Amino acid sequence: MSQTASLFDTYKRIPVRFEKGDGVWLYAEDGSKYLDFAAGIAVNSLGHSHPHLVSALKDQADKLWHLSNLYDIPGQTRLGDRLVEATFADKVFFTNSGAEALECSIKTARRYHYENGDAGRYKIITFEGAFHGRTLATIAAGGQEKYLEGFGPKAEGFVQVPFADLEAVKAAIDDETAAVLVEPIQGEGGIRVAPEQWLRDLRALCDEHGVLLALDEVQCGVGRTGKLFAYEWSGITPDIVAIAKGIGGGFPVGACLATAEAAKGMVAGTHGTTFGGNPLAMAVGNAVLDVILEEGFLQHVVDVGLVFSQGLAAIADEFPDIVEEIRGRGLMLGLKAGIPNGEVLTAIRDEHMLAVPAGENVIRLLPPLTITVEEAREGLSRLEAAARKLSTAAD
Numbered sequence: 001m002s003q004t005a006s007l008f009d010t011y012k013r014i015p016v017r018f019e020k021g022d023g024v025w026l027y028a029e030d031g032s033k034y035l036d037f038a039a040g041i042a043v044n045s046l047g048h049s050h051p052h053l054v055s056a057l058k059d060q061a062d063k064l065w066h067l068s069n070l071y072d073i074p075g076q077t078r079l080g081d082r083l084v085e086a087t088f089a090d091k092v093f094f095t096n097s098g099a100e101a102l103e104c105s106i107k108t109a110r111r112y113h114y115e116n117g118d119a120g121r122y123k124i125i126t127f128e129g130a131f132h133g134r135t136l137a138t139i140a141a142g143g144q145e146k147y148l149e150g151f152g153p154k155a156e157g158f159v160q161v162p163f164a165d166l167e168a169v170k171a172a173i174d175d176e177t178a179a180v181l182v183e184p185i186q187g188e189g190g191i192r193v194a195p196e197q198w199l200r201d202l203r204a205l206c207d208e209h210g211v212l213l214a215l216d217e218v219q220c221g222v223g224r225t226g227k228l229f230a231y232e233w234s235g236i237t238p239d240i241v242a243i244a245k246g247i248g249g250g251f252p253v254g255a256c257l258a259t260a261e262a263a264k265g266m267v268a269g270t271h272g273t274t275f276g277g278n279p280l281a282m283a284v285g286n287a288v289l290d291v292i293l294e295e296g297f298l299q300h301v302v303d304v305g306l307v308f309s310q311g312l313a314a315i316a317d318e319f320p321d322i323v324e325e326i327r328g329r330g331l332m333l334g335l336k337a338g339i340p341n342g343e344v345l346t347a348i349r350d351e352h353m354l355a356v357p358a359g360e361n362v363i364r365l366l367p368p369l370t371i372t373v374e375e376a377r378e379g380l381s382r383l384e385a386a387a388r389k390l391s392t393a394a395d
């Protein structure tokens with residue numbers, strides 16, 4: 001019987017049991033250690049056991065754990081103010097997960113049009129390869145058959161078109177369209193970067209038709225690409241942005257950010273959450289921002305990302321049969337594999353390094369944003385060792 005027999009069998013678990021983490025390293029029960037370039041799928045943005053996050057959580061734990069949103073939660077107001085200060089947003093709603101942040105985004109978009117007397121505008125245009133979460137609405141938004149299968153009627157109102165295809169969006173927009181929802185970099189879809197010009201064109205198209213532009217930055221946001229948010233690279237101003245993963249650094253936190261105009265329908269009583277924005281989560285979220293907003297931190301992500309991606313390109317040059325292509329930006333990088341990505345991941349794990357699979361036969365590399373150049377080089381040497389073994393085996 002498997003060790004996890006009592007749990008839903010929804011995850012095929014990797015046969016290593018970790019009990020401790022420190023920075024970019026994870027320590028297994030058997031005493032071995034692994035270089036963690038998965039980071040909980042872009043969650044441990046500051047690595048494991050970051051001292052500033054640990055002390056923020058412990059200090060808050062001594063004071064107050066939970067307060068209903070019926071009260072003003074000081075840490076929540078502070079984190080909201082700081083996100084507003086640092087972004088396009090005027091308003092923030094805190095959640096416990098990415099999917100909940102997307103649910104809030106979708107509801108905000110629909111409610112905006114309702115408020116405008118245009119309740120017939122409810123459709124959300126999404127993109128092939130998208131991933132927006134596992135709730136009933138977000139699996140419909142993601143549109144992936146493997147996540148919809150067997151879960152009854154697909155939630156209505158989601159229209160899907162090919163990624164980065166402006167003409168397809170144009171053709172799909174009608175007088176029932178509420179919003180376009182897009183990941184500036186598709187994570188689960190295979191580290192597919194939305195071209196900057198396409199995002200600008202999309203913004204203009206949305207404006208032309210009175211459609212809101214909502215972004216899913218659950219994976220690519222919070223410093224991952226070397227800007228606080230990935231949309232900044234294109235210079236656009238979105239109406240709504242969903243975030244999660246990295247903002248909690250490992251503590252469950254998500255948020256829906258919006259302009260005051262886009263959020264105008266979300267008045268008292270329209271939406272709620274028991275746990276969202278709780279004092280523990282907010283203490284950690286504020287601590288994450290303390291570090292990410294520090295002078296020079298995002299430049300560090302850009303610099304290390306450059307060293308790492310150049311090293312990856314060299315590996316791709318040397319082993320073109322194993323690595324076909326390098327994708328991504330900052331520390332959100334992907335290797336498109338020339339053999340099944342599961343085999344590459346196993347070979348990487350044999351080198352005591354962790355990465356994550358993605359669509360289009362890609363391996364995602366999402367290390368903590370705090371990694372040093374030396375740690376990035378350590379990752380490269382392990383990846384190279386894995387590629388060499390796979391390449392030799394293939395001969």
Ligand SMILES: *Cc1c(COP(=O)(O)O)cnc(C)c1O
Nearest residue numbers: 097098099131132133187218219
């Ligand atoms: C992980 C992810 C989600 C879902 O987040 P959960 O916290 O698992 O609900 C949504 N969108 C994107 C882009 C993600 O990477």
